[in-house]
Amino acid sequence: MENLNEVSGGITAARGFKAAGVKTGIKNNSFDLAIIKSQKKAKAAAVYTTNQVQAAPIEVCRNNLEDGTASAVVVNSGISNACTGKQGLENAYKMVEKTGEELGVNTDEVIVASTGIIGKQLPMEKIEAGIESASKKLDRNSDEKAAKAILTTDTTTKQIAVKTEIEGEALTVSGMAKGSGMIEPDMATMLSFITTDADINNQLLQKTLKAAVDNSFNKITVDGDQSTNDMVAVLASGQADIPKITAGSSAYEKFTQALHYVAEKLAKMIVKDGEGGTKFIEIEVGGAASLGQAEKAARQIANSPLVKTAIFGESPSWGRIAAAAGSADDEFDLEDLKIVINGEEIFGPEEYVHSFSKDILTRDRIDIVVDLGLGDVSEKIWTCDFSYEYVEINAKYYS
Amino acid sequence: MENLNEVSGGITAARGFKAAGVKTGIKNNSFDLAIIKSQKKAKAAAVYTTNQVQAAPIEVCRNNLEDGTASAVVVNSGISNACTGKQGLENAYKMVEKTGEELGVNTDEVIVASTGIIGKQLPMEKIEAGIESASKKLDRNSDEKAAKAILTTDTTTKQIAVKTEIEGEALTVSGMAKGSGMIEPDMATMLSFITTDADINNQLLQKTLKAAVDNSFNKITVDGDQSTNDMVAVLASGQADIPKITAGSSAYEKFTQALHYVAEKLAKMIVKDGEGGTKFIEIEVGGAASLGQAEKAARQIANSPLVKTAIFGESPSWGRIAAAAGSADDEFDLEDLKIVINGEEIFGPEEYVHSFSKDILTRDRIDIVVDLGLGDVSEKIWTCDFSYEYVEINAKYYS
Known part of the structure; x- marks a missing residue:
């Protein structure tokens, strides 16, 4: 700027x-x-x-x-x-x-x-x-x-x-x-x-x-x-x-x-600096029909404990990302879904699973790009992963 | 029966x-x-x-x-x-x-x-x-x-x-x-x-x-x-x-x-038998104006990672329960809220914090009863806590 x-x-x-x-x-x-x-x-x-x-x-x-x-x-x-x-x-x-x-x-x-x-x-x-x-x-x-x-x-x-x-x-x-x-x-x-x-x-x-x-x-x-x-x-x-x-x-x-x-x-x-977080994650949901749709899907992915623990474990469990996106919206169609992680095409369209390197999650910054194929609106959400330390910190008594 | x-x-x-x-x-x-x-x-x-x-x-x-x-x-x-x-x-x-x-x-x-x-x-x-x-x-x-x-x-x-x-x-x-x-x-x-x-x-x-x-x-x-x-x-x-x-x-x-x-x-x-769960938790939200309101508050509490990790740590962090309930509904009023854990009154009404035994969460079965003070409808949800093992199990690659 x-x-x-x-x-x-x-x-x-x-x-x-x-x-x-x-x-x-x-x-x-x-x-x-x-x-x-x-x-x-x-x-x-x-x-x-x-x-x-x-x-x-x-x-x-x-x-x-x-x-x-x-x-x-x-x-x-x-x-x-x-x-x-x-x-x-x-x-x-x-x-x-x-x-x-x-x-x-x-x-x-x-x-x-x-x-x-x-x-x-x-x-x-x-x-x-x-x-x-x-x-x-x-x-x-x-x-x-x-x-x-x-x-x-x-x-x-x-x-x-x-x-x-x-x-x-x-x-x-x-x-x-x-x-x-x-x-x-x-x-x-x-x-x-x-x-x-x-x-x-x-x-x-x-x-x-x-x-x-x-x-x-x-x-x-x-x-x-x-x-x-x-x-x-x-x-x-x-x-x-x-x-x-x-x-x-x-x-x-x-x-x-x-x-x-x-x-x-x-x-x-x-x-x-999220509690116990080891990775910074940007989730961008594009191809949505509305901002609300993009944001809801992005939050559903960002707040999924299964997605967050998988990223902590550096396990490219893209199926959890698809499932989280699919639970966010009625209009969702798996046939149209595309998932890209750190620049590598992982899934879709037409339910095609690409071959990808298994170490795409080893770096500290994770970019997940999801395309719903329903429109042209996109939204970003930032989050971090779920680690053992998250559990440790929050198992203490804070009220 | x-x-x-x-x-x-x-x-x-x-x-x-x-x-x-x-x-x-x-x-x-x-x-x-x-x-x-x-x-x-x-x-x-x-x-x-x-x-x-x-x-x-x-x-x-x-x-x-x-x-x-x-x-x-x-x-x-x-x-x-x-x-x-x-x-x-x-x-x-x-x-x-x-x-x-x-x-x-x-x-x-x-x-x-x-x-x-x-x-x-x-x-x-x-x-x-x-x-x-x-x-x-x-x-x-x-x-x-x-x-x-x-x-x-x-x-x-x-x-x-x-x-x-x-x-x-x-x-x-x-x-x-x-x-x-x-x-x-x-x-x-x-x-x-x-x-x-x-x-x-x-x-x-x-x-x-x-x-x-x-x-x-x-x-x-x-x-x-x-x-x-x-x-x-x-x-x-x-x-x-x-x-x-x-x-x-x-x-x-x-x-x-x-x-x-x-x-x-x-x-x-x-x-x-929830992944890594160590405790069975029943959350009953009563005093709701509608079934939807009761269920939403119960799910908000049940799905809160902060509530679930606190219960894993046997930490009676009732404030997280109040915060989760408060994020569920616009009609919510803290003044009317009551929280009972395993039969002991913990919080409310009128924001009164009762003195309670610190070991109320040591048993395997946890009953959380929340009264919203807005009506007479109630709903139950069952869940389990979030442990280190939950993270361990889900950090693996399943897709």
């Missing part, structure tokens, strides 16, 4: 933002509380989980983001503050109050998120001490600590920053995310925070974010489960030396490209 | 049936071909997979069962004859021709089924030699060999026979099944054959079978995947010393009870 470059750094790469990550003691000697602070009140937008079980912080964010502005984000990991009733909601409000107090901003300018075990109350003394401490440590070099503090079973931090140029001046979009298990459409157990120094009104920001999320976080799946706490939030500080971005302008197009790029990269990092 | 007793034996317990199981060499030195033979032409009915990918034998059965009669069943394991095109269909027809020839019955009186690897052609020489050999070995004592010959990754044979009494005379229903992975609604990769000595017309037999399958095989799930070869077939020899069974009679009620009992027992055996 023209003039779009990845640059070093994370959530503080965009101008006007500081961050901090601290250890509150909720998680044993790990970073578990992060704050992101915008120098001035920023435009803000967010997209939330569609699970009917929504954690307390989600409710607080919906309230606080009604006016489309925010000055800070506070996030803890270890306990998700979901299924916690009135007390949980009170605690989520206490988090934004305390953060507002420490940072000298209004309570309703604070976004809050929690991730971790369901059904446990937050230890508010630890949380409040952590907010106090993090507020004093805010700087532009603590992005990695902040990115660590939002992780749960993730094995690596997920950060990215990109720069683009508008009329000779730099525009930055940067972000961090946490993922792992329970990743499915609508962003189950996934948090991502994105910052930008663009100057843009909040309606346009919301629209751009929604489109970016649909093309990134909503296209990934680890195990088909949806979570209770997911959100993607973006803050726009307006501190880049560029004019206000308006709908339809070339500046808007560049900003959109940058936001999509950041969202897609973070989403793919989440899949690559 | 009144006068309904389990008796020893399997598929040949009903009067008028013989069976055989032989080794053709498709599977290394294992029984892999079975024949069931009715002394006279029997009334017959069957229910098939709803996957759009249907194996060749299914097509042959649909044809041969159009007239509602059959005299024999031939089944092989090891290769499923699915995704095999014209050649596969020819081979399926060859199987019924050869069987008819050997047994001296018409080709269209033979039911055929195959289970195993997808996409490979059957070695017809071995199959035909097996049919010849099995035809000569038919007797009333080979039910266990026949039950073995239809297995794939199953670890045990699945057989049952029950007797009931009608006007002082015995009526028998007996059956065998194979299951393991890919078990989901509509009987994915599952075969079951049921025999009875009842005298009943084929329409009534079809109706009774359909109801029995809906309440048994269609309520089990191992991994949410649907298969290409599933069928449940019943043959009624009419050789019991009882009058013809007519709709609405008390004899019909007793026959129905017996058939349901056999189907439910076989279905539960399949779940108990």
Whole structure:
């Protein structure tokens, strides 16, 4: 993409933002509380989980983001503050109050998120001490600590920053995310925070974010489960030396490209770090009569435990892919089906089984292309395989 | 149930049936071909997979069962004859021709089924030699060999026979099944054959079978995947010393009870022997506004890899059950949700987390009762957990 470059750094790469990550003691000697602070009140937008079980912080964010502005984000990991009733909601409000107090901003300018075990109350003394401490440590070099503090079973931090140029001046979009298990459409157990120094009104920001999320976080799946706490939030500080971005302008197009790029990269990092996953899998279903048909077939394949365990075992069990596709749609006809794995034709048309090398699944990146032969619409879904480690990680008690 | 007793034996317990199981060499030195033979032409009915990918034998059965009669069943394991095109269909027809020839019955009186690897052609020489050999070995004592010959990754044979009494005379229903992975609604990769000595017309037999399958095989799930070869077939020899069974009679009620009992027992055996499964799980969702709502929530919980791995780890992660239920339906309200595991109240109402013993999942049978608080309809689903062994079994190359 023209003039779009990845640059070093994370959530503080965009101008006007500081961050901090601290250890509150909720998680044993790990970073578990992060704050992101915008120098001035920023435009803000967010997209939330569609699970009917929504954690307390989600409710607080919906309230606080009604006016489309925010000055800070506070996030803890270890306990998700979901299924916690009135007390949980009170605690989520206490988090934004305390953060507002420490940072000298209004309570309703604070976004809050929690991730971790369901059904446990937050230890508010630890949380409040952590907010106090993090507020004093805010700087532009603590992005990695902040990115660590939002992780749960993730094995690596997920950060990215990109720069683009508008009329000779730099525009930055940067972000961090946490993922792992329970990743499915609508962003189950996934948090991502994105910052930008663009100057843009909040309606346009919301629209751009929604489109970016649909093309990134909503296209990934680890195990088909949806979570209770997911959100993607973006803050726009307006501190880049560029004019206000308006709908339809070339500046808007560049900003959109940058936001999509950041969202897609973070989403793919989440899949690559899926619980126990050993392979990154892209499933593209083409030849569909509609987008819904393509997506349903792609998800059916992506979420099939039989397909996922076969890929873990590097066993080209294409019959399972055919069976998963066939269970997705009534119009499906095996006679028309084609399956290509990592560039090699495997099956079809007319139920023809090609001879193919048995080691096509030995690499880390697996591309499965399925053609339904029913139309010309296609859709992609990203996922990972199912390993022994997936079972091991999830057999533990998290609630 | 009144006068309904389990008796020893399997598929040949009903009067008028013989069976055989032989080794053709498709599977290394294992029984892999079975024949069931009715002394006279029997009334017959069957229910098939709803996957759009249907194996060749299914097509042959649909044809041969159009007239509602059959005299024999031939089944092989090891290769499923699915995704095999014209050649596969020819081979399926060859199987019924050869069987008819050997047994001296018409080709269209033979039911055929195959289970195993997808996409490979059957070695017809071995199959035909097996049919010849099995035809000569038919007797009333080979039910266990026949039950073995239809297995794939199953670890045990699945057989049952029950007797009931009608006007002082015995009526028998007996059956065998194979299951393991890919078990989901509509009987994915599952075969079951049921025999009875009842005298009943084929329409009534079809109706009774359909109801029995809906309440048994269609309520089990191992991994949410649907298969290409599933069928449940019943043959009624009419050789019991009882009058013809007519709709609405008390004899019909007793026959129905017996058939349901056999189907439910076989279905539960399949779940108990689910690939790598260590626990039998019953999920009952009550308080639903409709049957569809109850079933959807129950399946969402039953098919959640996070719930299944937690149960494997004996971790009472009830939050995952709540999240799975919450992702199933828009009307869901966490405030109304109640979760009971093995008789202990765990969660709700009003998001209250009860104190409960941490060892509630240590036993082999797990009962999860979820109340949605939206109505008074309930539905049950049976499943098993996800273990390391599930991954190990399915990481192998089966296609």
